[in-house]
Amino acid sequence: MNSKKSGRRRFLKEGAALAGLALGATRMASGETPDSEAGKASPKDLHAYGERSRFETSARLGNNNRWGSNPKSGVPFVYGPLTPLQDSIGIITPAPLHYIVSPPGNEPPDIDPQKHRLLIHGMVERPLIFTLDELKRLPSVSRIHFLQCRGNGDPSRPERKMPNSTVQLTHGLTSCSEWTGVLMSLLLKEAGVKKGASWIVAEGAEQSMHFKSIPLEKAMDDVLVAYGQNGEAVRPEQGYPLKLLVPGWQGINNVKWLRRIKVVDQPYMGRRESTQYPEMRPDGKSRWFQVEFGPFSVITRPSGGQRLPSRGFYEITGLAWSGGGAIRRVEVSTDGGKTWKDAELQQAGHRKAHTRFGLAWNWNGEEVLLQSRSTDEKGEVQPTVAELARFLSVPAEWFKAPGGIVGNFNVIQTWKISPDGSVQNALFS
């Protein structure tokens, strides 16, 4: 009855193509009981679906140009809403607080999952269309991965340099979730990739139909077609009901509201990937498809805008993550980078995921320059501003110019603690 031997290679019968789906069109209905209607009728039934305490007010901050302005704020938000990393606990970002970057036309469409389809076509032997229920019949994987916007930590952003910036403003474009779905490699094997194919193009169902080219090699590695986020359906702002997850790569690759995968033999130059995403530099040179993040880290507590009430013991804690794989080491400096101590890593080993670090510390009441520095499994080390400038062969001053550099801004963050206990952003200190 069980076909495990062949199960890992082909799950669909021959001919499971557009004209005749092998998986069946009928929904595998969830168990319904007399009471389940009650849960649907009242969205405020806290027995059916709970809420956080009324005393908890942690919130995303900011919005993008399309979604209105910030009349109360002097901060010129370009990105957002941003995740409140200063309140982060552990490594999972609660779904309601996951950062959002949605350029014009990318507002969440109101998709009925029963009507949504995923098409896989192009240079394949067997074009396929899947319903959600059909995808959920296939072997699933669950993995903890961060998502990050390419702009996170950009030193040329005004809010990145302001002394009163919080870690939400400086680094709030990263979040981490348990993602569940089907490996893209499995779907591509089912469809049968033709010889000569070298890229896939993924397209979303939103008004602007954002699409992104991704090398076939990456697609066959660890890319997921995800329907689950932290144990429930992917949230609307993240791509409900289907999201492409491209672990460790710039956020723009993670196509939301995924409806189509076309297998092709060259990258399609999408509007956003051709005009906004090449690594354009002030000297006119640019790099294309530079998409894997290096090692990042930032101290979330104490961090900008917080205040230490007294001398004495504190745990210095924060997050580290890298597109290159697992975080192997995080060092913390309390003297602006002169000396370093190894922090303890928590729940380490998840690849391309937030990793929590902590270091026991006693504050003696003097001025302190707090820094963290991560190393990933490839041995890559998080750079200073000066080191990143040298690596890119540009003057460090360029980082300070608005729009000066577009790239991988994993530079070491500095928080200054003053004798009064106040904590300030000191990136260029």
Added chain:
Amino acid sequence: MNSKKSGRRRFLKEGAALAGLALGATRMASGETPDSEAGKASPKDLHAYGERSRFETSARLGNNNRWGSNPKSGVPFVYGPLTPLQDSIGIITPAPLHYIVSPPGNEPPDIDPQKHRLLIHGMVERPLIFTLDELKRLPSVSRIHFLQCRGNGDPSRPERKMPNSTVQLTHGLTSCSEWTGVLMSLLLKEAGVKKGASWIVAEGAEQSMHFKSIPLEKAMDDVLVAYGQNGEAVRPEQGYPLKLLVPGWQGINNVKWLRRIKVVDQPYMGRRESTQYPEMRPDGKSRWFQVEFGPFSVITRPSGGQRLPSRGFYEITGLAWSGGGAIRRVEVSTDGGKTWKDAELQQAGHRKAHTRFGLAWNWNGEEVLLQSRSTDEKGEVQPTVAELARFLSVPAEWFKAPGGIVGNFNVIQTWKISPDGSVQNALFS
């Protein structure tokens, strides 16, 4: 400046006792910016704090006697609300769907975290009181653990035996979260446990002031004082703002709304632990403080109440967990236990946590008896009803009698798939 060498043993200065807290009374304020007020003002600002899609209706089911009746349901709920395991994805249970067991008087109190205190006293050198902010200054740990009510899977419950029961009704009293907090061992070392102490008594702040005795050996092992659940504050129904987490042990040990830890030299016989929780058997014998769960598992998809729309490929998937540590193996049978195949484990290695398993399978349209069987790191194997009866030296029939046995109900679950694709509960098939 850094005192890591001594940091692991003592974090508070000498004399950090009731009369003079060393940690300082002032709150370490979160970063406030002009915009954060906006998030507080409007609870429906989906940029500040998002919601799931309106098409998602997965809900907890049932309630306990205290919280009203189930007029629409013929099911006599004793426990609940129950987690909808049939919709579970990955290993994390979303906080809004975590099961709740709250006997009369245990409704969530409306606690202001700024006013909440944790007292540690009794047989200690230095009694201590902590605010939430003070606890958050101490070294934290984040760990993924399940929580389970002792009654989960109880074969004597009516809904456990009904053919039309779902996995939510049969096993919905288990949930799994990333918990963050301070190790109890650290707090007890700070307080200095006196010679002769052998138990702690943990007390909650709810109206009924539930308390529970826990052996000091367990308290010094992996018990957490948790303030975080899945990356945000512990939910009100789970103990906001502080919860005792006793990994792998019966749910009643995990005292909610934790306000007091008393170190003592014998167990206090609390009302619930002395009258409800001894392992009372029909022959009049009983066992006390039998609290660590054995290996469990259950198939969540396909499961009771669902329907397979056609023959063909399905992933059989489910959850396994054990109080004895990590899950090492899960086997799946499609012939009622005659033959077994090893399932693939996902995100294995988390101790005392849900572990997702999956097995590729082709359904040929005939009647099937689906079962799963887990083995934990101690080598303990999940038993059949007959095996558990033999182990307990009682007739298997006792499991069928209402209130027949009180214990550890980790018996193998059977789902029957009929040729029409319907899936039914078949525990005693």
